[in-house]
Amino acid sequence: MSNSSFFISELRSHFPILNQTVNDFPLVYLDNAATTQKPLAVVDAISHYYLNDNANVHRASHQLSNRATTSFEAVRTAVQQFINAKSSKEIIWTKGTTEGINLLANVLASQLQRGDQVIISAMEHHANIVPWQMLVKSHGIVLKVIPLSADCCLDLEAYQALLNEKTKLVSITHISNALGVINPVKEIIKLAHQVDAQVIIDGAQAVAHLTVDVQDLDCDYYVFSAHKLFAPTGVGVLYGKQDLLEKLPPWQGGGEMIKSVSFKETTYNELPFKFEAGTPNIAGVIGLGAALDFIKGYDHERLKAHEQSLLHFTEKALSAIPEVTLFCAGVKKSGAISFTIKGESAADIAMLLDAQGIAVRSGSHCAMPLMSELNCNGTVRVSFAIYNTLEEAQRFIEALKKLLQMLQ
Ligand code: PMP
Numbered sequence: 069m070s071n072s073s074f075f076i077s078e079l080r081s082h083f084p085i086l087n088q089t090v091n092d093f094p095l096v097y098l099d100n101a102a103t104t105q106k107p108l109a110v111v112d113a114i115s116h117y118y119l120n121d122n123a124n125v126h127r128a129s130h131q132l133s134n135r136a137t138t139s140f141e142a143v144r145t146a147v148q149q150f151i152n153a154k155s156s157k158e159i160i161w162t163k164g165t166t167e168g169i170n171l172l173a174n175v176l177a178s179q180l181q182r183g184d185q186v187i188i189s190a191m192e193h194h195a196n197i198v199p200w201q202m203l204v205k206s207h208g209i210v211l212k213v214i215p216l217s218a219d220c221c222l223d224l225e226a227y228q229a230l231l232n233e234k235t236k237l238v239s240i241t242h243i244s245n246a247l248g249v250i251n252p253v254k255e256i257i258k259l260a261h262q263v264d265a266q267v268i269i270d271g272a273q274a275v276a277h278l279t280v281d282v283q284d285l286d287c288d289y290y291v292f293s294a295h296k297l298f299a300p301t302g303v304g305v306l307y308g309k310q311d312l313l314e315k316l317p318p319w320q321g322g323g324e325m326i327k328s329v330s331f332k333e334t335t336y337n338e339l340p341f342k343f344e345a346g347t348p349n350i351a352g353v354i355g356l357g358a359a360l361d362f363i364k365g366y367d368h369e370r371l372k373a374h375e376q377s378l379l380h381f382t383e384k385a386l387s388a389i390p391e392v393t394l395f396c397a398g399v400k401k402s403g404a405i406s407f408t409i410k411g412e413s414a415a416d417i418a419m420l421l422d423a424q425g426i427a428v429r430s431g432s433h434c435a436m437p438l439m440s441e442l443n444c445n446g447t448v449r450v451s452f453a454i455y456n457t458l459e460e461a462q463r464f465i466e467a468l469k470k471l472l473q474m475l476q
Contacts, residue, residue: 082107093425101451113358143357157339164304165272166195168291173199182208189214191244220396242274246433248404277402299359303352320345406447424467
């Protein structure tokens, strides 16, 4: 066994779910952009918390609550370090990327006036489209969209032409979930700041594949979901620059987000609690901490190189199949590849792959406007994670070729 396959097989052994057959074939899980599998350490951390420490956080002065609070808050610091935020006060817990963007749209609305402009892109997930469309209706903001260029990237010239003194916000995905394309967010942020617009980066697809440094990017806000990073569902992170978060009103009201409540006047808690009304997903946050510890145990550059080799192999093999139309071939990508098959529906291809034990995603990938821009109803998306192997990528290609022969 080569050094590199030993490395991946050791890593993979932490994900027992991958060791199963589906439709009598060994499972090949290539739907990681939808959600990743969880290593044993994450499952163990959650069960350890429920078996030993379960109590509400921040509220009581008994042992269990203290233990739960200590573990819970340690994860906030771990996330701060993971994305290189300046302070743990800048890390707000949410349910996921969707909630993070909705939270921002709701609280930033207080700073927007009728006619102010918000810019998104043609590559956005519905979670980064619909909350802004709601503000178009409720606050009269104007929503502008950066189109795709001929080479399947964001058209940066068109973006620059959209920016003006009316632009208050730019909200862009770091990596497209449907195409895998990596956007030049650092440049996008720099250009937005030249007109004093704030920038939100949707990092849902990026955190598991890139090294994210929010200070280096200089983004104002960064959101992601824990479940795409080997951690549980129902937990997400909203990063915001402290001075900006301080100026924003709270979103939901309730316990935890207040300093004092009376029928005359209620005062709000400080950061990060101001944005965290109600009991949080304590077990989920603790699971995220275990996922971050797990990833830290591996050489990040080596993991990225491994994922890139899977992507390159698959893209090259797909481009050699005459029936395949690849989207954004050759463009800098991470995590995912999208394609269609001439004359076949994406859903049928995904179903026939599943019959051979291969899990991929088909459809619009919650990016219907992007599908219209690409002139298709949906694509087949294969998406990789650190535990996928070259043998799995080869099996996927063989299974695809086999089903194409069958369909002839
Ligand atoms: N944005 C992007 C780019 C995504 O890939 C996803 C998940 N597919 C989301 C937002 C929404 O994430 P969640 O459903 O975890 O809130």
